[in-house]
Amino acid sequence: MGNAIFAPNLQDLQRYFLKLAYDGTNYSGWQIQPEVDTVQERIEKAIRIILPDVSGILGCGRTDAGVHASQFYAHFESELDLPDNLVYKMNRILPLDIAIQDVFSVDSDTHARFSATSRSYSYFIHFEKNPFRNAYSVFHHKQLDVEAMNKACDLLLGTHDFTSFSKGPMQTKTNLCDLTSANWEEIESGVVFRVSANRFLRNMVRAMVGTMLEVGEGKMAPEEVKAIVEEMDRSKAGKSAHPQGLFLDQVKYPQIDG
Amino acid sequence: MGNAIFAPNLQDLQRYFLKLAYDGTNYSGWQIQPEVDTVQERIEKAIRIILPDVSGILGCGRTDAGVHASQFYAHFESELDLPDNLVYKMNRILPLDIAIQDVFSVDSDTHARFSATSRSYSYFIHFEKNPFRNAYSVFHHKQLDVEAMNKACDLLLGTHDFTSFSKGPMQTKTNLCDLTSANWEEIESGVVFRVSANRFLRNMVRAMVGTMLEVGEGKMAPEEVKAIVEEMDRSKAGKSAHPQGLFLDQVKYPQIDG
Numbered sequence: 001m002g003n004a005i006f007a008p009n010l011q012d013l014q015r016y017f018l019k020l021a022y023d024g025t026n027y028s029g030w031q032i033q034p035e036v037d038t039v040q041e042r043i044e045k046a047i048r049i050i051l052p053d054v055s056g057i058l059g060c061g062r063t064d065a066g067v068h069a070s071q072f073y074a075h076f077e078s079e080l081d082l083p084d085n086l087v088y089k090m091n092r093i094l095p096l097d098i099a100i101q102d103v104f105s106v107d108s109d110t111h112a113r114f115s116a117t118s119r120s121y122s123y124f125i126h127f128e129k130n131p132f133r134n135a136y137s138v139f140h141h142k143q144l145d146v147e148a149m150n151k152a153c154d155l156l157l158g159t160h161d162f163t164s165f166s167k168g169p170m171q172t173k174t175n176l177c178d179l180t181s182a183n184w185e186e187i188e189s190g191v192v193f194r195v196s197a198n199r200f201l202r203n204m205v206r207a208m209v210g211t212m213l214e215v216g217e218g219k220m221a222p223e224e225v226k227a228i229v230e231e232m233d234r235s236k237a238g239k240s241a242h243p244q245g246l247f248l249d250q251v252k253y254p255q256i257d258g
Numbered sequence: 259m260g261n262a263i264f265a266p267n268l269q270d271l272q273r274y275f276l277k278l279a280y281d282g283t284n285y286s287g288w289q290i291q292p293e294v295d296t297v298q299e300r301i302e303k304a305i306r307i308i309l310p311d312v313s314g315i316l317g318c319g320r321t322d323a324g325v326h327a328s329q330f331y332a333h334f335e336s337e338l339d340l341p342d343n344l345v346y347k348m349n350r351i352l353p354l355d356i357a358i359q360d361v362f363s364v365d366s367d368t369h370a371r372f373s374a375t376s377r378s379y380s381y382f383i384h385f386e387k388n389p390f391r392n393a394y395s396v397f398h399h400k401q402l403d404v405e406a407m408n409k410a411c412d413l414l415l416g417t418h419d420f421t422s423f424s425k426g427p428m429q430t431k432t433n434l435c436d437l438t439s440a441n442w443e444e445i446e447s448g449v450v451f452r453v454s455a456n457r458f459l460r461n462m463v464r465a466m467v468g469t470m471l472e473v474g475e476g477k478m479a480p481e482e483v484k485a486i487v488e489e490m491d492r493s494k495a496g497k498s499a500h501p502q503g504l505f506l507d508q509v510k511y512p513q514i515d516g
Contacts, residue, residue, distance in 0.1 A: 021388075021389050021390075022389050023389040023390055023392070068389075068390070070390070091387050096387065096389070096392045096397055097389045097392060098389060099387040099388060099389050129349050129354065129357040130279075130357060131279050131280050131281040131326075131354065131355045131356060131357050132279075132281055132326070132328070132394065134281070134354045134355060135393055136390065139354055
């Protein structure tokens with residue numbers, strides 16, 4: 001009854017994008033689930049304090065528990081005028097590990113998930129035990145053959161069915177992904193894996209990292225990743241790497257700069 | 259009874275220094291206390307697995323709960339030969355947030371606490387909400403007058419009784435400390451306070467930071483810190499700043515390089 005005053009008049013609804021970042025350490029991932037703390041629920045609760053007619057927000061993807069996002073987009077609709085200081089107000093309500101960076105209006109057919117044409121992830125590994133890196137990088141005490149790992153990367157480029165690197169149950173019609181770039185780079189503290197694709201399946205980057213760590217340790221030949229893809233069987237790939245090294249760090253939309 | 263075989267023959271005891279670092283987030287400080295998790299207890303348990311005759315370790319200082327150390331020294335004695343790979347073995351036993359960096363023998367009169375002639379701390383503050391900085395820096399959303407804070411620093415230099423910036427009960431004969439340097443520096447993410455002294459009292463750096471934040475926000479004139487020192491009354495100074503921004507980052511011994 002009381003909510004009837006907020007019943008949306010569809011033609012008056014304006015769609016908005018939120019640009020944000022979060023440390024996933026203390027959350028059970030992006031997506032709302034019963035009885036656990038999620039980033040989506042935190043943001044929905046914060047925005048409704050300011051814009052009570054917002055029915056929900058929809059994210060550009062679904063990061064797993066413990067995975068971080070240094071760039072993330074979500075959309076929502078409201079028929080209310082946004083206050084000038086919406087970003088400031090939301091940040092004061094939200095905990096320190098979730099930061100809203102921007103809010104802007106978009107056309108009603110620009111969709112945080114389906115309009116995104118490219119996503120990029122980074123995965124950080126350090127080789128020397130360091131008490132101050134463990135929240136955002138994974139300690140690996142064995143040497144890695146980066147050249148072999150990059151050979152494996154090259155074999156994964158292009159459009160393939162990545163079922164072998166996904167975690168069921170399947171939530172999508174197809175498991176085809178177009179990997180546009182993938183490589184391991186040596187950095188001061190260790191190595192970083194950077195990968196971009198039009199889309200990623202659930203758990204896909206961590207399964208790729210876990211598999212390529214086996215390649216890097218010499219337990220698997222680089223060429224074997226090709227066979228793993230062709231098997232379309234998750235049990236063939238390596239185990240899922242720890243979440244804390246993983247960042248979603250770029251989501252691209254044709255409609256949006258930056 | 260069983261321990262009798264480890265009863266030390268004093269002339270055979272060799273003193274060793276451990277050089278280490280830790281993330282204090284998950285610990286109730288350095289010093290062993292009943293029923294809580296401390297860095298000292300973790301390290302003592304780890305070293306005794308390898309050198310069962312070690313009766314205890316003694317640290318260069320006592321960091322509070324949540325405070326980090328990027329450089330910390332502790333000493334212990336043993337009459338057993340150290341294994342070559344003691345550092346490696348201890349690191350495999352210890353959790354990821356405590357790292358042993360070196361072990362070396364010292365003269366029996368070199369003491370981790372009393373031989374240290376200088377300690378340096380850093381305190382980090384950032385001004386823009388950032389989900390990835392909160393473990394090692396404190397978010398401060400108000401602008402700070404760094405020039406005024408540095409004026410306050412200059413007034414604290416030299417030898418003073420720092421009772422006003424300490425947390426009781428007193429554990430030492432004197433509260434005199436010789437502050438050899440203290441300044442606030444603007445860095446990319448915000449500001450860092452760097453301070454060195456021959457010794458620090460319990461909670462002293464955080465009380466200094468809390469007081470200087472009041473100066474930076476214009477709530478207190480820089481000159482007032484001089485009066486606070488003279489009062490020798492903890493209630494006169496500002497409140498203690500949050501622990502997560504604080505690092506013990508250098509301890510100097512005349513006997514040791516680096």
